[in-house]
Amino acid sequence: MRALQIKEPGIAEMVELPCPIPGPGEVLLKVYAISTCPHWDIHMMAGEPMLAGQVLDYPLTPGQPGHEMTGEVLECGEGVDGFSPGMRVAAWQDRGGSVAQGCYAQYVSFRATSLMPVSADLEPEQIASLELAMCVQVIFDQLELLDTIRSKRIGVGGLGPAGLIAVQMARAYGATEVLGIDPLSDRRAMGLSLGADSTFAPGDQMLPEGRFSDTSLDAAIDCTGLKSSIEYLIARSRKAVGIFGVLREDVVFPADCWRGGFSLMGYASHNRSAAEKAYQLIKDHHLNLAPLITHRLPLSRYQEGVDLLRQHAATKILFDPWMD
Secondary structure (H helix, E strand, C coil), rough: CCEEEEEECCEEEEEEECCCCCCEECCCCCCEECCCCCCCHHHHHHCCCCCCCCCCCCCCCCCCCCCCEEEEEEEEECCCCCCCCCCCEEHHHCCCCCCCCCCCCCCEEEEEEEEEEEECCCHHHHHHHHHHHHHHHHHHHHHCCCEEECCCEEEECCCCHHHHHHHHHHHCCCCCCEEECCCCCCHHHHHHHHCCCEEECCCCCCCCCCCCCCCCCCEEHHHHHHHHHHHHHHHCEEEEEEECCCCCCCCCCCCCCCCCCCCEEECCCCCCHHHHHHHHHHCCCCCHHHEEEEEEEEEECCCCCCCCHCCCCCCCEEEECCCC
């Protein structure tokens, strides 16, 4: 089979590998498509750890860092229940660890417990990014515990893939107004098309600073991981800011946050319940992942795709391991 391998920073090649054999608790999948997780792809290609303290050893394990995947079950390993050959599935959770083969490949063995059966009617663009939707759902579950979504005014910082999902989820879960903040005009336009009431650049005066004014947000979700974005949202939110983006800097927690029961929420754990909720939103047509896919490319053009992501010329790319 053919798979992608990042040989060294900036260099990715297609390699030939034996077809994997599913172990206990695993299923062998024919991979239909893999969508990029832009920050992972950009960081891995640049030789930069995605998370603080990570150590990257090149060449990376073949198929890494691909994890947002949909495909078809070909074979079930020992002890697998609930799956059968021919079943369409999508990954709701990645394989974990950097030593396991990733999904940038034609075939992959995958833990059955990390897969969800999905409708065969869904095109790859509509379901490949289920894992990302699950991740965003996790932050919504946290904010809903504080009653900060339904009938509330919600801000979304960063209108990349996660932010565009957050806009749709905020609308689906009953927010009365959804505002999107992003420096890129095309991302702001996409936010409007997917349900935001208004979008603006961080430097605009559309959302004045102040936590208790008529224009304040009830809560906000940061999808950038940037100190500047999180502090911007804190200064304009009454009740809570949930951090979805990977944070790499210390954030200043202003003195007035002691008032109003304010919460700054870190990210919680991936879980099956969040994946099921996200999938239900897709089935009910409240969440549309297809517009996030702006390019479809053969896996052999991976480097070109990552360059498009780095230049903000693509939102997400769907790689097809069978396309020439």
